[in-house]
Amino acid sequence: MKETFKAFVVREQDEEFTGALETKHIADLPEGDVMIRVDYSCINYKDALSVTGNRGVTKEYPHTPGVDAAGHVVASTDPRFQEGEAVVVNGFDFGMNTSGGFQEYIRVPGDWITPLPDGFTTFEAMAYGTAGLTAAQSVDELLQRVKPEDGPVLVTGATGGVGSIAVALLLKLGFVVHAVTGKEAEVDRLKQEGVTEVLSRQSFLDETARPLKKGIYAGIIDTVGGPLLASVIRSVQYGGLVTTCGNVGGAEMTLTVYPFILRGVRLIGIDAVQLPIAERVRLWHQLANDWKLPIQEWVDTKSLSEISNVVASLLDGTHQGRTVIEI
Structure with missing residues (x-):
């Protein structure tokens, strides 16, 4: 040394x-x-x-x-x-x-x-990094309540580190994936990867502030936070689940309680900082084996x-x- x-x-x-x-x-x-x-x-x-x-x-x-x-x-x-x-x-x-x-x-x-799990290299571990671990947490939480046959899952910030890995994991697991991005140049790439529909961030932010909209999504993996999260959560189906892990879009949001008390929507916070080691071991093992990308x-x-x-x-x-x- x-x-x-x-x-x-x-x-x-x-x-x-x-x-x-x-x-x-x-x-x-x-x-x-x-x-x-x-x-x-x-x-x-x-x-x-x-x-x-x-x-x-x-x-x-x-x-x-x-x-x-x-x-x-x-x-x-x-x-x-x-x-x-x-x-x-x-x-x-x-x-x-x-x-x-x-x-x-x-x-x-x-x-x-x-x-690290056997057969999982240090390069692979950093190709995922905290972003991959956060995406794995988000998908793991989603799977507790949502199945592929329940309907599409929406991923916000789909071209970022967490979002891009979450999209890939969901597609591997058989979900129909819709994506939100602010980068028009990435639309074709997302569709080539298997994303069914790519929506602009602004299309959600420009919509009227109705407390509820048509329930389209069985689940949402949000990586943006702020007003975008407040908007997309209104389109979750009855009994759906939303995870959130980021605040690049803002730390504050304004929404009503209706998605929660009329549709039973669950909002789950994702934190990779204090995640217990036993959970880290389990999720890294998933990424190295059944969820390997x-x-x-x-x-x-x-x-x-x-x-x-x-x-x-x-x-x-x-x-x-x-x-x-x-x-």
């Missing part, structure tokens, strides 16, 4: 935040039970916020972001993890106020670590030095799909 290593570090100067490659020492890492050599990380919207100085994500700088990491154990005082074992780290405080995955080595508590074919691979460019595309809305960072 090297004493020094490469890391992407964000620093603040004169209220401006810039990220660059730096050399760090092993002693710079936080205390923890397990040292991991990182093979891959990936970029999420939360990482983009951390890189640009959002204090709601990261309170103190300098900081190395990256809320996802996959690699191999190089040293451990936790008997649950052995040298050479392939593991993934995400959730909890990792990459937010604790040094994250955009570096060659990390040191974390054992309680933050999930062993050719996801490695859909990702763009970048280096640590290219993180700032990817962050810019995430924040201006031009980023598509998943980006894996090869460490």
